[in-house]
Amino acid sequence: MKQTRNTAAKTEILKLINHSPVALSHAEIQSALNGLCDRVTIYRVLERLITEDEVHKVVNLEGVVKYASCHSCSSEEKHIHTHNHAHFSCEKCKEITCLEDIEPSFKVPKNYQINEMNFTLSGICPNCR
Amino acid sequence: MKQTRNTAAKTEILKLINHSPVALSHAEIQSALNGLCDRVTIYRVLERLITEDEVHKVVNLEGVVKYASCHSCSSEEKHIHTHNHAHFSCEKCKEITCLEDIEPSFKVPKNYQINEMNFTLSGICPNCR
DNA sequence: AAAATAACGCAACATTGTTGCAAATACAAA
DNA sequence: TTTGTATTTGCAACAATGTTGCGTTATTTT
Ligand SMILES: [Mn+2]
Ligand SMILES: [Mn+2]
Ligand SMILES: [Zn+2]
Ligand SMILES: [Zn+2]
Numbered sequence A, B: 001m002k003q004t005r006n007t008a009a010k011t012e013i014l015k016l017i018n019h020s021p022v023a024l025s026h027a028e029i030q031s032a033l034n035g036l037c038d039r040v041t042i043y044r045v046l047e048r049l050i051t052e053d054e055v056h057k058v059v060n061l062e063g064v065v066k067y068a069s070c071h072s073c074s075s076e077e078k079h080i081h082t083h084n085h086a087h088f089s090c091e092k093c094k095e096i097t098c099l100e101d102i103e104p105s106f107k108v109p110k111n112y113q114i115n116e117m118n119f120t121l122s123g124i125c126p127n128c129r
Numbered sequence C: 001a002a003a004a005t006a007a008c009g010c011a012a013c014a015t016t017g018t019t020g021c022a023a024a025t026a027c028a029a030a
Numbered sequence D: 001t002t003t004g005t006a007t008t009t010g011c012a013a014c015a016a017t018g019t020t021g022c023g024t025t026a027t028t029t030t
Helices: A008-019 A026-033 A039-051 A075-080 B008-019 B026-033 B039-051 B075-080
Strands: A055-059 A065-069 A086-090 A096-099 A113-124 B055-059 B065-069 B086-090 B096-099 B113-124
Touching: A008 A026, A008 A039, A008 A065, A026 A039, A026 A065, A039 A055, A039 A065, A055 A113, A065 A096, B008 B026, B008 B039, B008 B065, B026 B039, B026 B065, B039 B055, B039 B065, B055 B113, B065 B096
Parallel strands: A086 A113, B086 B113
Antiparallel strands: A055 A065, A086 A096, A113 B113, B055 B065, B086 B096
């Protein structure tokens, strides 16, 4: 398998995501980086960070893609990585927060092979009320 | 409130969605309509159908927006409409199916006001295995 | 130091979704 | 049936997001 390198772009992007309490969009990351690298590079770095299980992708109810760090994923078990926790998407401030302690229970549908799950609650976050 | 009219575009789009076993994207609807109307009109009709609670919007794990009919929503209770059922997103054929009998249980997060939920399972659908 | 590999910038393109405005249409009232 | 009007549509223009190819730069290995 192809090895990976640490670059300024990758370091800064990961730092941004790790230090943010909410999930960040590509646009938000780009403006925070302040011209450090090209927007295509941001897409490619995010892709890399996901395959390396450093961050995960979250999509809100409107289809907006955001990226969040993997707090609850211990580094040892990163290869068996699944983000089976819930997310909250605020309708007012549009922020996405990981609700890492919420694991929904459900009956598994017959004949379907389930690999991942996305459980997103939306409404108003504590800051907005 | 503003009244709504029945047009050829609206009728055909609703028929398409109602007769499809899986959720349809704007692009799929457009190609099925075969030039019946402009693509902007499709967006506007879909918006209308959603506010009229005829269809609902589903977003898959990659952020692709699709539209599905409201089978389990009785016409009487359309004004108190919430789609609190799960969806399945196939990683192979990319189809989205409503799993209308699956309602997940979870503990409500404190301080968050929940208005909607999106519970999407993904993996391989029965047709693809 | 040289070769190999990984990451990058840039340009070009595709897809998705939005907005303004004038023309067409649906539908209810006359 | 005709008329009036609010609703819907088409078109053009635009914005946002994401992808690809390719030549250049940077990092790692030999
Ligand atoms: Mn998360
Ligand atoms: Mn559904
Ligand atoms: Zn908020
Ligand atoms: Zn499938």
